[in-house]
Amino acid sequence: MKVSLFITCLSDAIYPRVGEAMVRLLARYGVALQFPTVQTCCGQPAFNSGYWKEARDSARTILDAFEDSDFVIAPSGSCIGMLHHYPKLFENDPVMLARSEALRAKSYEFTQFLVNVLEVTDVGAEFPHKVTYHPSCHGTRLLGVKEEPLALMKKVKGLELIPLPFAEDCCGFGGTFAVKMADISGAMVTEKVDHVLETEAEVLVGLDMACMMNIAGNLRYREKPVRVMHLAELLYEGVKEA
Amino acid sequence: MSGAAKGAKRQTVKERSELALNDEFLRKAVKFTTERLRNGKKKASEEHGNWELWRERGRQIRLHTIAHLDYYLNLFVNNARANGVHVHFADTAQDAVQLTMDIAKHANARSVVKSKSMVSEELHLNQALESIGVEAIETDLGEYIIQLAGEMPSHIVIPAIHKNRYQIAELLSKEAGETLPPDTTALAGFVRKKLREKFLEADIGMTGCNFAIAETGSMVLFENEGNARMVSTVPKTQITLMGMERIIPSWSDLEVMATLLPRSATGQKLTMYMSGITGPRREEDADGPEEMHIIIVDNGRSLQLGDPEFQELLNCIRCGACLNACPVYRHIGGHAYGSTYSGPIGAVLTPSLNKNIAEWDDIANASSLCGACYEACPVKIPLHDMLVYLRRRKVEAGHGNALESMGMQGFATVMGNSSRFGGVLRLGKLGQKLVVRGGVIRTKLGPLKGWNTYRVTPSLPKQSFRDRWDTLDKELGLTKKDISETAQSKMEAAVKKRAQAAAEAKAEGKGGKGHHG
Numbered sequence: 098m099k100v101s102l103f104i105t106c107l108s109d110a111i112y113p114r115v116g117e118a119m120v121r122l123l124a125r126y127g128v129a130l131q132f133p134t135v136q137t138c139c140g141q142p143a144f145n146s147g148y149w150k151e152a153r154d155s156a157r158t159i160l161d162a163f164e165d166s167d168f169v170i171a172p173s174g175s176c177i178g179m180l181h182h183y184p185k186l187f188e189n190d191p192v193m194l195a196r197s198e199a200l201r202a203k204s205y206e207f208t209q210f211l212v213n214v215l216e217v218t219d220v221g222a223e224f225p226h227k228v229t230y231h232p233s234c235h236g237t238r239l240l241g242v243k244e245e246p247l248a249l250m251k252k253v254k255g256l257e258l259i260p261l262p263f264a265e266d267c268c269g270f271g272g273t274f275a276v277k278m279a280d281i282s283g284a285m286v287t288e289k290v291d292h293v294l295e296t297e298a299e300v301l302v303g304l305d306m307a308c309m310m311n312i313a314g315n316l317r318y319r320e321k322p323v324r325v326m327h328l329a330e331l332l333y334e335g336v337k338e339a
Numbered sequence: 340m341s342g343a344a345k346g347a348k349r350q351t352v353k354e355r356s357e358l359a360l361n362d363e364f365l366r367k368a369v370k371f372t373t374e375r376l377r378n379g380k381k382k383a384s385e386e387h388g389n390w391e392l393w394r395e396r397g398r399q400i401r402l403h404t405i406a407h408l409d410y411y412l413n414l415f416v417n418n419a420r421a422n423g424v425h426v427h428f429a430d431t432a433q434d435a436v437q438l439t440m441d442i443a444k445h446a447n448a449r450s451v452v453k454s455k456s457m458v459s460e461e462l463h464l465n466q467a468l469e470s471i472g473v474e475a476i477e478t479d480l481g482e483y484i485i486q487l488a489g490e491m492p493s494h495i496v497i498p499a500i501h502k503n504r505y506q507i508a509e510l511l512s513k514e515a516g517e518t519l520p521p522d523t524t525a526l527a528g529f530v531r532k533k534l535r536e537k538f539l540e541a542d543i544g545m546t547g548c549n550f551a552i553a554e555t556g557s558m559v560l561f562e563n564e565g566n567a568r569m570v571s572t573v574p575k576t577q578i579t580l581m582g583m584e585r586i587i588p589s590w591s592d593l594e595v596m597a598t599l600l601p602r603s604a605t606g607q608k609l610t611m612y613m614s615g616i617t618g619p620r621r622e623e624d625a626d627g628p629e630e631m632h633i634i635i636v637d638n639g640r641s642l643q644l645g646d647p648e649f650q651e652l653l654n655c656i657r658c659g660a661c662l663n664a665c666p667v668y669r670h671i672g673g674h675a676y677g678s679t680y681s682g683p684i685g686a687v688l689t690p691s692l693n694k695n696i697a698e699w700d701d702i703a704n705a706s707s708l709c710g711a712c713y714e715a716c717p718v719k720i721p722l723h724d725m726l727v728y729l730r731r732r733k734v735e736a737g738h739g740n741a742l743e744s745m746g747m748q749g750f751a752t753v754m755g756n757s758s759r760f761g762g763v764l765r766l767g768k769l770g771q772k773l774v775v776r777g778g779v780i781r782t783k784l785g786p787l788k789g790w791n792t793y794r795v796t797p798s799l800p801k802q803s804f805r806d807r808w809d810t811l812d813k814e815l816g817l818t819k820k821d822i823s824e825t826a827q828s829k830m831e832a833a834v835k836k837r838a839q840a841a842a843e844a845k846a847e848g849k850g851g852k853g854h855h856g
Binding site for chain 1: 353356357360666667670671704705706707708709710711713714727729730731732733734735739743744747748750751752753754755756757760764767779786788789790791792793794795796797799800802803804805806807808811812815816817818820821822823824825826827829830831833834837840841
């Protein structure tokens with residue numbers, strides 16, 4: 098069995114600590130993650146903007162990178178969701194279509210793999226803080242990852258989970274949307290952060306670093322000291338401290 | 340079309356949304372009502388207990404009907420004609436307007452009372468009627484308000500959602516010639532009294548059509564105010580405007596729609612009034628029109644037929660749930676979309692009905708693709724996918740923004756090869772030294788202006804993950820390590836499950852081309 102880490106370009110470039118937390122955490126369960134270095138980006142920015150030819154160039158690196166993997170795991174529901182679009186992207190190319198179908202079937206968002214495949218909910222972590230959770234849109238709506246992160250957080254000792262008001266509302270990131278429609282996106286992230294602040298949580302946790310970067314960027318802009326983390330980071334930090 | 344609407348159309352969606360974002364009244368009013376409606380829908384669908392199953396039933400009924408639309412339209416028309424209804428077909432908005440004006444002239448009509456109809460808004464019918472000296476009065480409270488204000492509806496179900504009661508009191512006071520208090524009961528009371536006179540003197544009643552029942556040639560109206568009942572019973576002549584896709588096969592299908600529509604629209608289990616109308620007044624009837632016309636409107640709808648990416652658009656039952664769920668709509672309201680239909684459905688419907696890429700396609704950009712619309716939709720229309728298809732069609736038609744096209748080519752070059760990607764990361768680390776302060780980038784110059792107006796940008800760390808990998812691998816011995824037995828057996832079980840799921844999907848005939856979430 099080969100289990101590969103699909104780091105996603107954002108975590109690769111900006112949040113390597115998320116990948117490292119995943120690698121270290123999964124190693125505790127006997128899963129030696131591999132990192133095929135030919136991977137780049139899932140192609141979502143181009144795909145969502147309508148540039149499918151360009152998206153295919155990017156998608157090919159992912160298909161090549163994980164051709165011989167049995168499991169592909171990423172710290173992002175959105176990027177895994179993009180892999181689910183590959184069959185549509187290659188619908189007129191039977192060979193690529195078959196490869197895309199195969200990749201879709203073996204791809205997992207981090208908590209999907211941990212909870213549904215390894216059947217782990219209690220990682221033995223301790224994290225004595227007030228935490229609130231933003232469920233990212235693509236992970237929850239398109240992949241259906243809803244219960245998994247909650248099941249994991251429930252078992253963390255000392256973690257006080259404070260429900261985020263209007264949690265299901267998009268944070269306003271939306272990839273190029275945040276640049277093209279900057280003021281609408283700005284209004285959305287401002288509202289999201291208002292809700293985060295309402296909870297008085299010390300930590301905001303999520304499963305997608307793009308959304309976390311967006312929310313953290315607004316928090317920092319407004320000089321609010323809420324710590325923003327990926328759940329993999331939180332769990333690994335909690336394990337080290339337990 | 341009113342001057343305001345024409346002016347709005349010329350601007351871009353960005354400019355229009357700017358206006359809305361700076362209008363605190365509007366944002367508060369829209370937020371308040373959409374929140375109430377979506378919470379109502381949430382509660383109603385939870386209480387229903389079997390919502391997902393019924394959503395799927397609704398979707399299947401709509402898919403089936405649209406796939407056989409020619410058959411069901413014929414059946415409907417034959418039955419309606421047998422009931423004594425005059426049925427007309429309008430290919431375009433102009434045709435529909437002309438047909439209406441001809442009927443009005445033939446009836447020597449001086450005034451028309453209308454119940455709420457989005458098709459009528461699509462045709463800009465009131466202005467046309469006024470031009471031949473026929474007074475057209477909207478009798479739905481919200482429609483009446485926006486008619487007085489000279490505006491377009493800003494929501495499919497709640498046309499005046501963008502106005503608060505103080506603004507409404509001001510408008511109605513002008514009409515009343517006296518100061519009315521900003522009290523909902525008092526304001527509604529004034530309108531009721533005023534409209535009562537209009538109902539009694541109208542020559543023609545015009546309605547929309549929520550559903551047309553093919554098996555009996557009947558049309559069904561859902562409403563809460565009772566005005567559609569007045570419109571369809573008092574005047575001697577009735578005209579119903581019906582989008583050509585409003586058909587459902589039978590009354591038993593209506594049960595599913597009547598379960599889905601009010602719950603999705605307002606959180607109601609049923610609307611206050613649900614009227615089924617099968618032809619004009621018969622001898623034994625106490626009331627009803629002597630003459631009844633149904634105008635079946637195409638106006639761009641048939642363009643979606645046979646288009647695998649957009650045909651499902653015709654499944655829409657106009658409940659407005661996607662608007663109430665949409666975080667973009669909540670901040671910018673309906674007028675920012677610039678056309679009759681707003682919100683996620685409007686962003687897809689308007690360009691699709693118009694086949695006018697250059698003029699309308701920028702609305703498709705006003706979405707973060709969060710999928711809340713799809714989740715809210717009672718017939719599961721994948722609007723978030725359709726928005727992406729619209730963007731792709733624009734690029735393929737050569738209407739892409741030049742700067743963006745260059746950027747995307749650059750993206751493909753970098754992301755098409757991992758060593759180029761690694762190179763760009765190293766370059767970025769060098770380049771960012773000029774702009775990083777305290778670990779973040781705050782400059783509002785160039786492409787960072789929009790982002791950094793509301794946020795800071797994180798800097799690149801010393802090592803990317805790919806730089807870090809070798810060290811990590813050495814420490815943990817990952818490449819040389821086998822997977823533990825426990826993990827191995829869990830994963831084997833998962834692989835088995837995957838194969839089973841694939842076999843089941845194949846057996847059900849779900850090919851690989853499905854593109855829903």
